[in-house]
Amino acid sequence: MVKKGPKGKGKKASVAASPDRKPQPVEDVVEEAQTQLLFGNYDRAMEIMRELSAAHPDNAEVLDIYGTALAEVGQIDQAVAVFKRAVELSPYAGHEKYMYLSQLVDGPESLEYSSRGIELLKRACACEEEDAQYAEDLRGQLCQAICSTVETMLNIPEFLSSSSHPGRAEDAARMLEEAQASSPQSPEPAQVKASLLVEVGGREEEARAALRHSMSLWYVRPASLCGGDQGEQGGGMEVDGRDGTGAESHLREGCAPPSFEFRFETAKLIMELEDDARDSLAILEGLLDENDVSLDAWFLLTLAHQGMGQIEEAKACLDHIEQAISAYPADAEERESIRLLRLDAEKIAKELAEEEEKRRRGV
Structure with a gap:
């Protein structure tokens, strides 16, 4: 999660340097560390951020990036401590630290952090008017954050139980509607909705419809699965097999493929909800083309x-x-x-x- 740089041109803090070198502004050092993270140079990013956090222990932005670096290299306990300190220093700005914390801790504590991060994202989306691309990016992050929160709910035993927590499943469904509205072309909210409906039980038709809607945003049935008739759908997904990038493509033209993990979950849901697993075969074979181990x-x-x-x-x-x-x-x-x-x-x-x-x- 790389944050957008500050818009203002206020005076920059500086990082101490050797006597024969000018101090480097903190923002420049943070940007260098972010660049190292983007390119996977985690050791170098860690080295930069250790020095910077030691020099600026009360700088929330520095701690945000340091926590990110710690999380990326698997130092989870240290990352949690750093992010929590950043929350103490800057509780009302910067959604990233909350979303990272929601991934690094478990159970209700995770939901608490994700809820706070989502609120900050909503405020940021409402306030961002100058940069259309950044506003779109924020809406995409909001969509992902909501979906991640609902997935966390699904992984907490009995959290959505109608007997112990009436109304929570409906609340989760409304959250996913908000996620879809914030990013209409994202297949994630509808797929998470399908998982939610499977989890609560007794709503397979609705779950199947949600899954098919999600798939319609990125998937087309390869011609080879249609028995020579690209319009034939059989008992599987009702998708247009003629809109793909080629006879053996299962990606809708112009769509970037969802993540490996997302498509794996799609294949699992197809097998659970559909009588015809042909689309699951196509997706899994595509995944193994990418990673055959x-x-x-x-x-x-x-x-x-x-x-x-x-x-x-x-x-x-x-x-x-x-x-x-x-x-x-x-x-x-x-x-x-x-x-x-x-x-x-x-x-x-x-x-x-x-x-x-x-x-x-x-x-």
């Missing part, structure tokens, strides 16, 4: 093929997973994850063998 994507692709009755394809995916995890160098935590993955893989292998036997016997 993602075991999660391979595993979900196995399940998708299995659900479609494509036994040989499912077995091929399963073979790939087995080869990958047997050669995967891992620490203790990763080994436990791999052990569980292997158990799941063995279960699927057994199911595939049973299905193949039934097919062989004509059952």
